[in-house]
Amino acid sequence: MKKKKLLVLHPIIGPYRIDFFNALAAQYDFKCCVFMHKFSTINYDLKQIEGQLNFKPICLDIYHVTKLGIPKGFFKIIEDFKPDYVMLSECSIRPLLVHLYKFLLRKKFKTITLIDDSYDMVVGGNHFSKAHALAEKIMIPMSDEIITVEPRVNAFFQQKYGKGIYFPIVADxxxxxxxxxxxxxxxxxxxxxxxxxxxxxxxxxxxxxxxxxxxxxxxxxxxxxxxxxxxxxxxxxxxxxxxxxxxxxxxxxxxxxxxxxxxxxxxxxxxxxxxxxxxxxxxxxxxxxxxxxxxxxxxxxxxxxxxxxxxxxxxxxxxxxxxxxxxxxxxxxxxLISEPIANKLKPSKMLYSFNEYFSNLKQGLENMR
Structure with a gap:
């Protein structure tokens, strides 16, 4: 069976998302575009993690031509790759433009938006900024599906919009x-x-x-x-x-x-x-x-x-x-500590494995078809 095409448009790949994107790359005909090599405020550097990736990301950071930071080739990548799904990072100007591009040109691909916010931020109103909160309200209704990192957030969006696949930020x-x-x-x-x-x-x-x-x-x-x-x-x-x-x-x-x-x-x-x-x-x-x-x-x-x-x-x-x-x-x-463990690894305290979480995500994305 021919693999579906998945295009990821993301600011940068944080170390905590290495296994997530590698698993997606194995599951789909996959292309990943990032907007910058470095994210200095959180000390992320794409070059430091490239060796851990099972794919070669395309970096667009040298092509910025507007005050909004929209790189040349941003929409051409979509045209050339012809994805079935486009995965977008949170709620900001570039993901919003993808939604507008899809609407105006009547493209058939489905959009998937990553929502990393906690329940306190989404429901409690404790957002990073008013702009972030506003972008979220605009983008979630426009998205065909969303991926949330907390089950309470997922339940909230399922009730409000009928959308939401739960996948926490976890490593393999x-x-x-x-x-x-x-x-x-x-x-x-x-x-x-x-x-x-x-x-x-x-x-x-x-x-x-x-x-x-x-x-x-x-x-x-x-x-x-x-x-x-x-x-x-x-x-x-x-x-x-x-x-x-x-x-x-x-x-x-x-x-x-x-x-x-x-x-x-x-x-x-x-x-x-x-x-x-x-x-x-x-x-x-x-x-x-x-x-x-x-x-x-x-x-x-x-x-x-x-x-x-x-x-x-x-x-x-x-x-x-x-x-x-x-x-x-x-x-x-x-x-809770029973006895000290010296000179070797302690048993993991995770309740579920990465593969168990990803299996749930995979099923949710397949249900989009």
Missing amino acids: EKRLRLQYEKALPVSQQYIMDYGLKDKNILLFVGRLIDVKNLKNTIRAFIKANIANAVFVIVGDGVEMSNLKEEAKECSSVIFTGMLEGEELFAWYDVADVHILASYQEAFGAVTNEALIAGCFSVVSKKAGSQCLIKDGVNGFNVDPDSIEDISNGIVKAFG
């Missing part, structure tokens, strides 16, 4: 655990260098910005008062100096700065519990990364990745506005 655990395994020697070096033997390790990974709620997380960690506990904060950002000031009276908080590759993966190997207590978080792929590494996770109820947590099984969801609730979540998460 087999690929990622191989990388964690390779990083084990580095993790052992960390234990020696930082004196972490027999310590209970709480880990945060991400940008040090206000919405990550790290001041309250540090206060919650101190309040939890867990014996032999150390809070490791991996990342950099504008809040670094303020956070160091917040933690100056606590010798058990370690700031590593931004790390990548084995130096980052090794901290997942070392950690017992991961935390993401953000005020606002579209999803939070770090939750999936931590769970795959075998960490229990404490996750904000406002983060999309709260859907990966089953309270009392692989972590706890907490109210980011309550230091006490965050602190209690930390205490309870450490209470």
Whole structure:
């Protein structure tokens, strides 16, 4: 049976979407176009991940000719490839133009829009911006189908528009655990260098910005008062100096700065519990990364990745506005640990595999036909 043609138009491929796009490339006659090589504010660089892709993306970033950043050849790619489906990234000007192009020229391809927003953003009105919220209201009715990252969001759009396929932002655990395994020697070096033997390790990974709620997380960690506990904060950002000031009276908080590759993966190997207590978080792929590494996770109820947590099984969801609730979540998460595992990978704490999630997505897309 001839494969359907799928064209992906996306700003850039983030590391957290490698397995998603590779799986699509295996399933369809596939072409992927990205609009830029680098996304400096989040430190994404296409060249750093190209070796992990099973396809060669086309980058259009050298062809920008308008203030809207619309590259030459943007619509020609659609004309030449003649896709059955066009997958679009979220809600912005370029995806909107694809919808208009389809409508005005009466094209037959179906559009699929990726909606990465959490339930708090979609229903609670806690959007990144008013423009983003407006674009979403315009684009979702125009899309033939949407892919959502949280089941509550999916149920909301199914009820409102009759659209929605649930697929969270998750990595293929087999690929990622191989990388964690390779990083084990580095993790052992960390234990020696930082004196972490027999310590209970709480880990945060991400940008040090206000919405990550790290001041309250540090206060919650101190309040939890867990014996032999150390809070490791991996990342950099504008809040670094303020956070160091917040933690100056606590010798058990370690700031590593931004790390990548084995130096980052090794901290997942070392950690017992991961935390993401953000005020606002579209999803939070770090939750999936931590769970795959075998960490229990404490996750904000406002983060999309709260859907990966089953309270009392692989972590706890907490109210980011309550230091006490965050602190209690930390205490309870450490209470889930049965016994330390040294010099090898911890069992994954993911409830479902990448393949199980992708099977659901595949079925949903096939139902479009």
